[in-house]
Amino acid sequence: AQxxxxxxxxxxxxxxxxxxxxxxxxxxxxxxYLFWYKQxxxxxxxLVIRQEAYKQQNATENRFSVNxxxxxxxxxxxxxDSQLGDAAMYFxxxxxxxxxxxxxxxxxxxxxxx
Amino acid sequence: xxxVTQTPRYLIKTRGQQVTLSCSPISGHRSxxxxxxxxxxxxxxxxxxxxxxxxxxxxFPGRFSGxxxxxxxxxxxxxxxxxxxxxxxxxxxxxxxxxxxxxFFGPGTRLTVL
Numbered sequence: 001a002q003x004x005x006x007x008x009x010x011x012x013x014x015x016x017x018x019x020x021x022x023x024x025x026x027x028x029x030x031x032x033y034l035f036w037y038k039q040x041x042x043x044x045x046x047l048v049i050r051q052e053a054y055k056q057q058n059a060t061e062n063r064f065s066v067n068x069x070x071x072x073x074x075x076x077x078x079x080x081d082s083q084l085g086d087a088a089m090y091f092x093x094x095x096x097x098x099x100x101x102x103x104x105x106x107x108x109x110x111x112x113x114x
Numbered sequence: 115x116x117x118v119t120q121t122p123r124y125l126i127k128t129r130g131q132q133v134t135l136s137c138s139p140i141s142g143h144r145s146x147x148x149x150x151x152x153x154x155x156x157x158x159x160x161x162x163x164x165x166x167x168x169x170x171x172x173x174f175p176g177r178f179s180g181x182x183x184x185x186x187x188x189x190x191x192x193x194x195x196x197x198x199x200x201x202x203x204x205x206x207x208x209x210x211x212x213x214x215x216x217x218f219f220g221p222g223t224r225l226t227v228l
Contacts, residue, residue, distance in 0.1 A: 037219075043202060045219035091157065100147050100208065100217065101170050104157035 002027045004094050006105035013082045014113050020067075021077045021108050023092030029053075033095045034068065035102070036077045040088040048090070051075065079110075087112045115140055118207050118220035126226045132193040135223045139186050139207030145169075146188040147217065148180060151202040160203075163188050164210070192225075200227045 003026045013019035025034065036048040051059045051068050058066050063080045079086055092105040119138045127133050139146050147170075148160040159172040163182035180190040186207075192199055202224050206217040 042221070043224075044221050045204060045206075047216060047218075050216070098215075099170065100145055100162045100164075100206075100215075101159045101172070102147075102149070102157075102206075102217065103159070106156045 002029070002094055002096065002103050004092050004103050004105040006092050006108050008108050009106070010109045010111070012111045012113060013079070013086075015082055015084060017082055018078060018080045019082055019110065021079070021090055021092075021110065023075045023077070023105055025073050025075060025092070025094050027073070027094065027096065029096045031097045034066075034075045035093040035095070036064070036066070036075075037091045037093060037104075038086075038088045039091065039107070045091075049077065082112050084112050084114060086110060115142075118205060118218055120203075120205055120220040120223050122223060123221065124224045124226075126228065127195050128228050129195055129197060131195050132191060133195060133225060134189050134191045135203055135205075135225070137188045137190075137205035137207075137220060139188070139205075140218055143207035143209050143218075144186050145208045145210060145215070146182060146186065147206045147208075148188070148190050149204045149206065150174075151204060151222070152198075152200070157204075160190065195227045197227050199225065201225055 032053045034051045038046045049061045067076045089107045091107045093102045145164045147162040162170040182188045202222045204222045206219045208215040208217045
């Protein structure tokens, strides 16, 4: 069975600084997607960034980038120039192939200090 | 395009009752998935419907059921409610079952069982 592990329950970052959120996963599949979702206090789940397993290049979306290490089954999220609006829960998620089932990690609560 | 909508947003029930939650996907989306979010268990996949057929099912008891209508709207039903069913129920829609399809989440229904 696929598992997603986020070992840090909480992190804090100073506004304008950079923070990295860690995630590891376990799978025997060769084709899969990895995602980072943001869930602010409103509880609306928002997709931050996604990575296709077959792509070696790390995905980037503005201030958000990932470090995808396929052999190590590691998928960390880097947030640059942190903003107050980045404060939220962040979930790492895995999805095999065309399947719709997302397997989520436990999440990490990120706080941003002004 | 309007986003995924879920009704009601909040619901209070008592043990033993049943409840029906509704999800309207983004126009044109044919796949709807349901997730349960609790502080203890995190986000867990319930089931997915595509073109009125259940395609995937998570590890939940038979008290949890769902269906999808011809207009892609989906309902999930929980019978004989237990205290542990208190959770945020999220639905997500995507266009189809292709590998590249991204899921979009609704705001959730907060169910409280007393």
